Amino acid sequence: MAQRTILRSYARRDLDNPAEALPNSILFAHTGTTLTIYDAYPKSTFHFLVLPRLKAVATSQDGDKKEKEKEIVDAMGLGLKEGDLKSLKRLLRKGKEKARKILEPMQEAAQACVKEIEEEMIRMYGFKWDIWIGFHPVPSMEHLHLHIISADLCSTALKNKKHYNSFHPKHGFFLDLSEVLEWLDAEQTFFEMKAQLNPAEYEPFLKEDLVCFKCHKLFKNIPKLKEHLQEEFDALIKREKAKQERLAKQKRKREEKERNEREGSASTATSVAASTPKDAEDIEAVPEKKRKG
Numbered sequence: 001m002a003q004r005t006i007l008r009s010y011a012r013r014d015l016d017n018p019a020e021a022l023p024n025s026i027l028f029a030h031t032g033t034t035l036t037i038y039d040a041y042p043k044s045t046f047h048f049l050v051l052p053r054l055k056a057v058a059t060s061q062d063g064d065k066k067e068k069e070k071e072i073v074d075a076m077g078l079g080l081k082e083g084d085l086k087s088l089k090r091l092l093r094k095g096k097e098k099a100r101k102i103l104e105p106m107q108e109a110a111q112a113c114v115k116e117i118e119e120e121m122i123r124m125y126g127f128k129w130d131i132w133i134g135f136h137p138v139p140s141m142e143h144l145h146l147h148i149i150s151a152d153l154c155s156t157a158l159k160n161k162k163h164y165n166s167f168h169p170k171h172g173f174f175l176d177l178s179e180v181l182e183w184l185d186a187e188q189t190f191f192e193m194k195a196q197l198n199p200a201e202y203e204p205f206l207k208e209d210l211v212c213f214k215c216h217k218l219f220k221n222i223p224k225l226k227e228h229l230q231e232e233f234d235a236l237i238k239r240e241k242a243k244q245e246r247l248a249k250q251k252r253k254r255e256e257k258e259r260n261e262r263e264g265s266a267s268t269a270t271s272v273a274a275s276t277p278k279d280a281e282d283i284e285a286v287p288e289k290k291r292k293g
């Protein structure tokens with residue numbers, strides 16, 4: 001299967017049909033209208049894609065033909081064809097309202113995925129860090145897809161400047177989903193200007209210098225930058241670990257203090273009742289001493 005069109009082939013699958021089901025190594029989750037899959041070449045510790053689903057619908061019941069004529073349309077039933085979902089640019093051409101109806105379910109699927117990533121971050125690392133959600137204005141693969149990627153860019157599949165700059169959150173190539181949704185609320189002229197997604201405007205961002213997205217330090221080449229990104233990530237893990245330890249220590253101290261206060265107030269009470277196991281032992285010990293003596 002051609003790599004460039006593989007996402008479309010996933011989007012066309014009828015997942016209720018066992019013969020067309022996607023393996024767990026590819027499919028992470030799905031709804032009636034969206035698929036969430038693992039990015040085959042993750043550029044960060046966590047990297048997923050959300051795609052709108054497609055479905056085949058019969059367009060004619062021509063008796064002369066053995067097979068019904070079929071057309072591939074979006075699963076939302078908005079009257080959008082497969083080609084209208086080829087890219088964000090193609091979708092935006094269909095106008096604000098149709099774009100919103102496709103993008104909002106994708107946003108919901110992304111939010112559900114973010115929740116699961118955060119749980120996994122806590123299980124694996126003991127803390128969670130940022131997750132970016134957005135599009136590439138000039139995509140490398142066909143069929144609209146939303147990237148959900150953890151903010152570390154530490155991955156062996158990140159191999160060149162284009163990979164890195166396409167996810168750098170501030171260079172301008174990576175389009176936050178929230179920004180794209182804002183265009184849909186903007187004036188029509190502004191929307192139309194943004195919706196052009198002109199490659200000549202965006203592609204130069206991919207050629208910009210290699211700058212750390214955290215500390216803005218400049219790097220001569222990808223191996224040097226990658227080494228630094230790993231150091232940034234290791235430092236984050238170390239800081240978070242120290243923070244967790246500090247919090248745990250504070251919690252222990254607080255609990256100890258509360259326990260001492262409880263015990264302190266119990267021992268100053270004039271009540272003869274044995275309020276703690278220790279007191280109970282002392283009382284029981286008395287008759288035994290008497291027996292001995």
Ligand SMILES: [Zn+2]
Pocket residue numbers: 136139140141145
């Ligand atoms: Zn992409």
Ligand SMILES: [Zn+2]
Pocket residue numbers: 212213214215216217228232
């Ligand atoms: Zn840095």
